[in-house]
Amino acid sequence: MLYFSKLRVFSVLIFTLIISYFTISNFTKVDDEFFSKNIKLGLDLQGGSYLLLEIDNEPVITQRLQSKVLEFKKFFKDKNIKVRNFVIEDKSIIFDVENSKIEEVKSLLDDDKSEINPYFQQYKSHQFNIENMDTSFKLEFSDYGLVLLKNSSLDQAIEIVRRRVDEVGTNEPNILKRGNDRILVELPGLDDPGRIKSLLGKTANLTFQFISSSSEESFGTEKLSFEDGSSEAIVSKRIVLSGDNLMDAKPTMNNQTNETVVSFSLDRVGAKKFGKATSNGVGKRLAIVLDGKIISAPEVREPIIGGNGQISGNFTFQSATDLALLLRSGALPAPLNIIEERTVGPDLGKDSINAGIMSLIIGFILVVAFMFYKYRFFGLIANLALITNLFLLVGILTLFEATLTLPGIAGIILTVGMAVDANVLIFERIKEELKNENNSIVAFDSGYTKSRTTILDANITTLIAAVILFFMGSGPIKGFSITLGVGILTTLFSVYFIARLITAYYVIKNKHKEKLI
């Protein structure tokens, strides 16, 4: 165990130097992307906001079922099958078929090549599950149909979330999918997530609908309240134009009224629709509805043909900017709820880093002093291994751009405390061997050999805990498991390559000395 070939010594040194370089690169500035890597700080250290959003898919399911009902009606009409009593109830579609056609409808819906109820070969599942009782059919989304729907609404939502966050212009936001109905948003450096939260909390469904002349709610109209809660109005359900046709929106100043407004421009289809509706509706009031609330309802004085318009509504410059941003980025397919939020202010982050580094330095000094006191010269070897270990650990974390969190720093300090264990096991074993063995080279060699399985056992147990934490933990805890796990690997390297190398040189040189350790 004490023999090292020249090649091995050389490669150990090169490896150590290269990895250690990346530790140092945290403190230097180099004009090269690869060589100027810095360790990534977690949100708890650099400050920032962590938001977990969940899509409320209920409205999407209802919407999809409604459009499916229309499809069904057309489909059966084309096939000359009479169906009636369509209802959407409890997330399923229910309808009746005439007696003679039950079997035909069944086969139309249940067939692998069904046009209306697609079959997904790879998942062995239709889009809808069918239940049939006499003349009544009940269809509800199959598990896979639901997954498909959720995935598509998640994909849409994440795109809109990204646009909105990008428009606000925060530092390197991190936006990720979580499961099939969640989105994780990490916003480093943001200590007040209020604005982002209010932007992400809005679906931003914009519609233009005429205010009805009647004062009672009836078929085809609905009662909506104004944004400021001041009053209500009866609005026609017919949507003149929706936000989908919007090309651009920006906050501007209306010169006549000296009011902040949001001006928008429409695409060609939208401009045409809008022109036609406003031509027919001169004199009527057109309500501008956002997420079920009326922003304002100006009177149409003349047809608006050019495809440009303005939305007024007691905006401040900030609220007009936000509305324009929402309209530009488009509507979310479904409302998002914030189910978890963690925000750390930048000065707490700085305090945490300082406290972490302080305790690392003090812990390190205490351990180093204790090892020197216990083992003298061999304590120095163990300490050198410990320093190398730290350089390797931080270097690897930097190289792989792992995220360092406060518990992660705790993991490094813990590694400092536990890393000496392997060297202690070896040194104690060598002491025992020296009692029965006069040849110190042999004693050292067997000390290393005999302690090897124990050291492996001891480290594997800790590694198991770290790996499980890595897969089960979230955020800062993951950071802890990374430093703990990587720490074990660098510990083994520094003990078996660095410390053993120095020990070997020393022992071979001083083999005739009494009481080596």
Add this chain to the structure above:
Amino acid sequence: MKTIYFNKFYKSFNILSGILIIASLVFLVFKGLNFGVDFKGGTLIELRTDKSSANITEIRDSFNQMNLGDVSVKNFGNETDFVVKFEKQNSNDPQFIEEIKTKLSNSIGTVDFRRVENVGPKVSAELLRSGVIAIALSLAAMLLYIWIRFEWQFSLGAILALFHDVIITLGVFSVFSLEINLSIVAAVLTIVGYSMNDTVVIFDRVRENLRKYADVKIFELTNISINETLSRTIITSVTTLLALLSIFIFGGEILKGFSLAMILGVIFGTYSSIYIANPVLVSLKVSQRTIVKEEKE
């Protein structure tokens, strides 16, 4: 070095451990654990006030007036720092935190919100579940590892020692109502690793000595093995404790609970390797035949 007769005290310490475990279980069942917002849901705000004279009752009173459910206010490190926890978590109102800040500023002067954590009921239930799964999984993984590496008698000893450490550490948290959050789960998992590590070192030696001395009774043999590994046990636990104490004292308030749990775990882990794991081998009458038989198979 002088031999210490650990084995003389196997019985008395086993009784002590038994009492501690039962007491811990009683506390865990009847008093329960003080779960933080991670596992219970709700809101946590760490705030810093402008003046050091800010009174904890003043802060509590102004929070109580805001209708936030159960409010708890604690001093957090500095005189000017406080941690406020309450049940309500209304993340869908983007102005929720802002409004609290305004109201608070009106009653006690300028405050700085240094940290805000807001966890909904669904997420906290999931975090709790994954925490429990993580601990259970790691115990199972340790069991599997030790079962592969050692004979079943050893596995039983190591696992009992493990349960001993985890239960008593949690018991201490229950007795003193210390907060259980995500980092405590990490600490418990590390304790599991450390306790196992410590036991394995002694067991490796026991097994080696079983091969060496055919005629030494296991009662004596465990004591020899404990003594032979004793200086390693002490040095490693001292260095680990030095590192942990340094986190506890200098690492800031956020890491206090985490490092405390680890410190307790290291102390119990070191103790249980000697006084739980080894007596199990003695009462199972492990002998040279135990390992020889297994090795022949």
